[in-house]
Structure formats: C-alpha cells, structure tokens
Amino acid sequence: MTEHNLEIESRGAVAWVWLNRPTVHNALNEAMIEEITEAFRTLAENTSVRVVVLSGRGKSFSAGADVESMKRQGAAPIAANLANARQLAEMYRTIAESPKPTIAIVNGAAIGGGLGLVAACDIAIASNTAVFAASEVRLGLIPSTIAPYVVRAIGERQARRLFQTGERISAAQAEKIGLVHQAVDAEQLDVQLQLVINHLLAGAPNAQTAAKNLIEAVASQPVTQELIENTAQRIATIRSEPEAREGLSAFLEKRPAKWVPQE
Secondary structure (H helix, E strand, C coil): CECCCEEEEEECCEEEEEECCHHHCCCECHHHHHHHHHHHHHHHHCCCCCEEEEEECCCCCECCECHHHHHHHHHCCHHHHHHHHHHHHHHHHHHHCCCCCEEEEECCCEECHHHHHHHHCCEEEEECCCEEECCHHHHCCCCCCCHHHHHHHHHHHHHHHHHHHCCCEEHHHHHHCCCCCEEECHHHHHHHHHHHHHHHHCCCHHHHHHHHHHHHHHCCCCCCHHHHHHHHHHHHHHCCCHHHHHHHHHHHCCCCCCCCCCC
C-alpha cells in the first residue's frame, strides 16, 4: 500500500509506516496528518500485524509541522483553525493508543511535531546523528498537541527547559532524559530494531495490549485501595483467558507459545 505522503510496507508480522516527504524533511501538512491517522487506525484492526514501526525517508525523521500549513491555519477562521488542531491532536492520540506495540526509528532530525511522533510511540531508537527539539516558541507557538506525550516521556522538569528554550539536543541527551530508549550508530539501527522486534514477537498479543492499558491505568496514580483492586481485577481477568493458558502451558512444557513465529 502506498500513499502520496506515506509508504506502508509489510514485513511479515511487522508493518512499517514511512513518512515520505523527504524534500521537506517529512514536514506534517494537512494531508499527511490525515494519512498517518488513517494508517494507524487501519493497522490497529489488522490481525496479521503484530508490531508497527514508524520512520522517515531521507535525511530527517520529521521536521514537524509544515510552516506553510501553519500559516494557512493561523489565517483561517477560528472554527477551521480549531478543527485542524483537533485533527493534529487526534493523530497523536491514535498513535499513542494503538493496541499494537509501536516503535519509532529516528533516522534524523525530530523537531516540533516530529518530536511528538517519537514520544507517542511505545519504544524509540535513534541514530547517534539524530537531533531533537521542541522549537515552537521560536515561531511564536507552543508545543501544545505533543505536550501530553513528551511530558509523559521526559517529565515536567525536562519539559520546562525544552519547551521554553526551543534548543536542539543530541541523541545522547535524548537517551539520558528518557525521550529515546537507545541511541546507536546509524548502521546499528536495523540490528537493534530487530532485537526489539524479536522480544515483542515472543510476547502474547492480547497481553501486550492489556499491558499498555495497565500502564495508562497506574501511571502517576497514588496507590489507593481502589487502584489495588483495579490491578487485582486485571490480572484475575487475563489469567483466565485462553492466551494465558497457552502461555503458561508452553512454559511448563518447555516449548514456544503458539504466537511465537517459527524459524
């Protein structure tokens, strides 16, 4: 499947979503935002897809919002301006709430909205040459729709600096503050990605979705009796499911579970 602004590639149980506007550093315009949202919705419903990888064609991951697009929206009537902002926010939510594990492979600069794409994915691996910035304030803007995901990834303290300075940070710095999980040499990106994919494919798909939901339920919550009961209900429910019975049986029988790809 190929779209104008995206390329979607199937590699077995792994779907690759390629941002494909390399001449403008994969900047996000209105059409691209729609296509990304639709792609992640479609892949979420595809039972043959276990993992979704997001990366960029060309030298950059994504330079963020297309400046011409932002100018158009700023000059538009308030209703149209707000509708576009909601569409952008919905794109990030769709990625973040994907039931499938998502991996950002950051091959180059991830600026503004591109930074948001990285933070919205579950796992991020970056080339050592990649750079990151929430540069919106330098354009008289704020990193509003990406904020829930970036702040969740790096914490309030780090966000206070990056959101206000707009400065660029290196991949090593991004790893240090938790924005990416690994920063590696460019030629090692595929190797590290495959290791992560192998780990993900060893997990049970329904359990992985439930694990993502569990994180959302407990993150930043005080440990109350209500939360304890919530977690008890979750484990009691999932361990009675067929997937858990298969996983436990496979472990005891010293064999791969049925969902693990066979060599």
